[in-house]
Amino acid sequence: MKLVILDRDGVINQDSANFIKSPNEWISIAGSLEAIALLNQSGFRVAVATNQSGISRGLFDMTTLNNIHDKMHRELAVVGGRIDAIFYCPHAADEHCHCRKPDTGMIEEIGLRFSMEMNGVPAVGDALRDLQAFASAGCQPILVLTGKGEATLAASKQNPEKALPPNTWICVDLAEAVQRIVTELD
Template sequence: MKIAIFDRDGTLNQLGEEYITRPEEWQAEAGALEAVARLNRAGWHVVVATNQPGLGRGLLDTVSLNAIHAKMLRQLSSQGGRIDAIFYCPHVPDDACSCRKPAPGLLLQIAERYGVEPRELRVVGSNPTHLQAGAAIGAQLHLVCTGLSAQLAPGQPLPSEVPAGTQVHADLQAFADRLLQTAAADVV
């Protein structure tokens, strides 16, 4: 099974002021929804793994989080795409849980649910903590230069918190281009 695990904030959607707490605040990154739809059409399953400490801080509740995700899924559906599942950590850093990235708990849950070896997963995000969680399980790492990494560009040296071996893409469209080109080359 072909699975790409995306971080949400800064990868699929633009970063908010601090936390996105209402559906009106959720705005897709340029080209992100189209990239997911292209991956879906090529047989890829897309799963979201996201830290949502706003829940633990009482800044939003699960009803609001579900409404935000419903908006994301509706917009994605209008582009012909889908997200197969959304996994989230509701904890704050002081909770010291195993699911808050950079801990690998969410990613391990996804691998187990889908019966995929961690090394087969593509872990994609703009936040180094998402990639660190992927590195902890031996996944294939992909940084997109949006959100927290908008100041970076492919070919530039990466900050030390980005795990070694991470591939760098300008955005999700560039990631999808590369993944689909690589898959096509593997078939030939």
């Protein structure tokens, strides 16, 4: 089985410093849904791993999160794409859970759910914490420059403590990342 792991906000959809709190605020990044469809057509399963601390902060509830994900699934279906599983961490950073990226809990759960090792699994994110979680779990970290990606890359060049994990691929967006995945890893 072939698998790809994606962060959600800033990778699939536009990010917001104020959180994505409703289906109306969930707006796909141009080309991202078609990129997921290409993964599906190329035989990849797709899992999403997303921190959603807005739940813990009381900004939205589980029903709203489910409605946001329903919109994502519906829009993906229109272009022939699908996400096979969504994993989320509802905790705030100060709750020190194991599932919140940069910890690897969600990635480990994905491995268990799909009964596979995470070594070399391509994993796409826009923030350092995504890449750290992916690399720590053995995945191939891929930084996209959408969302927080440009700021993540700039910070990595200015501060050694914010360096990208070794061998991180850098791509303009999810569409470019998927082209590289299907070309190099298919």
